[in-house]
Amino acid sequence: MTTVHQACYEILREQGLTTFFGNPGSNELPFLKDFPKDFRYILGLHEGTVLGMADGFAQANGKPALVNLHSAAGTGNAMGALTNAWNSHTPLVVTAGQQVRSMVGVEALLANVDAASLPRPLVKWSCEPTCAQEVPLALSRAIHTAATPAKGPVYLSVPYDDWKEEVKPGVEHLVSRRVELAGLPSPDTLYSLARRLEQASNPVMVVGPDVDACGANGSAVELAEKLSMPVWMAPSAPRCSFPTSHPCFRGLLPAGIASISRLLDGYDLVLVVGAPVFRYHQYEPGDYLPKGTRLIAITCDINEATRAPMGDAIIADIALTLRMLCETTNKASRPMPLSLSRPEPAPERPGPLAPERVFDILDEVAPHDAIYVNESTSTTNILWKRLRMTEQGSYYFAAAGGLGFALPAAVGIQLAKPDRRVIGVIGDGSANYGIQALWTAAQYNIPAIFVILKNGTYGALRWFAGVLQVEDVPGLDVPGIDFCALARGYGVQAMRAASSDSLRQSLQQALASKSPVLIEVETLA
Template sequence: MTTVNEAAWELLRRNGMTTVFGNPGSNELPFLAGMPEDFRYVLGLHEGVVLGMADGFAQATGRPAFVNLHAASGSGNAMGALTNAWYAHTPLVITAGQQVRSTVGQEVMLSNVDATVLPRPLVKHAAEPTCAQDVVRSLSQALHTATLDPAGPVYVSVPYDDWSEAVGTDVAHVLERRVAGGGGVAESEITRMAALLDAAAAPVLVLGPDVDSARANDDAVVLAERLGADVWVAPSASRCPFPTDHPAFRGVLPASVAGITERLTGHDLVLVVGAPVFRYHQYDPGEYLPAGTRLLHVSCDPGEAARAPMGDAVVAPIGPAVAALAKAVTERDRPQRWERTDDAATPAASASGTSASGRLVAADVLATIDELAPEDAVYVNEATSTVGDFWATISMHRPGSYYFPASGGLGFGMPAAVGVQLADPQRRVIAVIGDGSANYGITALWSAAQYGIPVVFVILANGTYGALRGFATKLDALNAPGLDVPGIDFVALAEGYGVTGRRASTLPDLRDAVTVALAADTPTLIEVTTEALARL
């Protein structure tokens, strides 16, 4: 007799999902007790960290990751992290243990009441199989749904007495299934967009995270060069879709209506690829587009295309669309403005790097990291008050070089860095984390230590929620409570979790600490005391 448990593990194996991220509870034990030896279990000490690690792992591999949570309580603990996965289009198959099927209606302890409602609207699909014989098919539906465009998280609640039941006779069909998404975009749409781009006097590209997810970065460079178009990254960038040292690169658009319109002024056609139009944050109203400017939008997400307040949209797989457009547009001469000047170079760190207060300046800290890091380093950034300094300073050339919380939900950085490094062991992951952000995912240090994952964690410790202070200044709310987080010893915390900790108060200290950390094959945390205010 083949059990539901045995068939479920086989389904995961056939789909390459042999790493399980979880934090088990009683409802999950009957499933996990049958885990085959060729699977790897990665334990996180909090469900938010579990989901964050899986999020980073799935984004780095481009394949779905498997998550196992504990009933409603564990799912609730992971909900904040789920917002980032949703807006990042991360393919996650999230399972949660349910109480024994016959007792759920009684709402006994650890019942997941209305389990399919709980994670919405942050999942593409949520299900609880109607019987044990439908568990494997439900998991199959979930993993295929997670990977089809737009990719995203899905959720399946499984009563724990289902795992020991016999499967139905049709399970072989489920195990053998393959589901493939559409491979391209209509030629007529490519022809139409290429004609509009060719006719534009001053086109500009705005690229989003789905370009990097699709590994369409190189084709985006070809498209920009053939058009002679400047390139902006879409607001609140969660990935880096274009090399930051390319002369066409202009930076990241601000997340405000007026700010975006100001930067797009002078362009008669805006092509937005792989991002919403637009994901605003700070309320700064104005005209959505400069007068006389037209917008074209290419998205893999029908929801993003439908809800945009302006522009013509095409829903298509991002990779094939960018490649087709790069071939279809007419090549122009290289613009004179792309000729580099000394001012365009990455700023070098100053001799001391310290401010009048004796603290290090974040831009100098980042310049030092950029100087010492390997050319193919991967950065996970959650120092939210220094995002502007980061993009102005750090050189990123290759696909999959940058990750940031897609919804702005804190607690992503440290766990995601562990997941990315686990997924991509050939590249070094450097996590730049604010001291306010770090506390949301600090237990990721334990997982990094236990599994020997050599992330370099750099904590920018300024004793405050820097981004929040920036908004408090703009909103005339500096008298609000809870803006500061003084008195945290991150070196002691790191060592308590089994991670080597160092403190750097000068640039020479930092250079030495980063050099040693990059040479190590175990995780390291470097606490850097920085100036409280930074460029947002």
């Protein structure tokens, strides 16, 4: 007899989901019974951390990862992290245990009441199968739904008495199924877009995270060079899709309507690739586009296409479309944009380091292919100006702005990319939301580096308090935290850097280590 348990593990094995991220409860134990030796289980001490690690792992791999949560309580703990995964198009298969079927109706302890509704609207699809025999089909559907564009998390709740049940005939057909989306625009659409780009007198390109996610940074560079276009990163970008040292690169767009419109003034055509149009943040009313400017977006997400307040949109495979545009567009005769001058090195001063100085030292010491995971939200603009990020997959940021992303994501990304060094740049306020990931890094010897910028305050909130003219609000400071002590308590080597020289030495020592390291740096507020 083949059980639901056996059939589901065979589906997971053949589809490549052999790394689980989880924090189990009693409802999940039957699913984890007889855990196969060719699978690995990465334990996290909090469900938000678990989902954050899986988010980083899946983004870095570009393939679905499996998350195992505990019923409603564990799902609830992970919901904040799920907002980031939803907004970053991260392919996650989130499973949760459920009470036995005969106990759900009476709402026994640990029953997940209306389980399929709980994670919505932060998932592409959510399901609790109507009977045990439907579980393998539901798991197969979940994997393929998560992996097809626009990628994203899905949710599957399974009563724990289902795993021992016998499957129905035909389940073997699910094991090796492949589902692919053929998303290249029609020849007419490509031809029309290429001609519009050629005929524009002053076009500009805005690239977003899905360019990096589909491995198309090189095509974005080729198209920009062919059309001599300046290139901006989309506002609040959770990934870096264009080399920051390239002559065409202009920086990170701000997240306000009026500010974006002001920077796009003078361009007659804006090509947005792989980004929402646009992900605004602070309220800054104004015209969405300057007068006389047209916008065309290429996106893999129908929701992003339809909710945009302006412009035309093409829903397509981003990598294929960029590649075809490079082949069908003629080279422009106008000169290439001039490179922006790099900022002057930050001066050395006594006392806490300026964030500019920290990033200068990082740029000097870190390998050229280092991967930065950012959650020092108040210094994000400084980071983009001072770090040279030139390789595919070099930068990650919380796509929904939810704190607690960077520290666990750095662990997951390092696990997925063992041949590159992952450096988390994390504010002291942010670090406390995912601090438990240090334990996982230590237990599994995942050699991520965590640079904690310690200024004793929620820097981004202080900036917003000024914008909103509410500087007298409470709760903006977080003094008295010893991150070195916390790290050592979780089993991670820790160092404190109080000067440029000590930061440089600490980074060199961390990069030479094959274990996780935390560096606490006191910085100016």
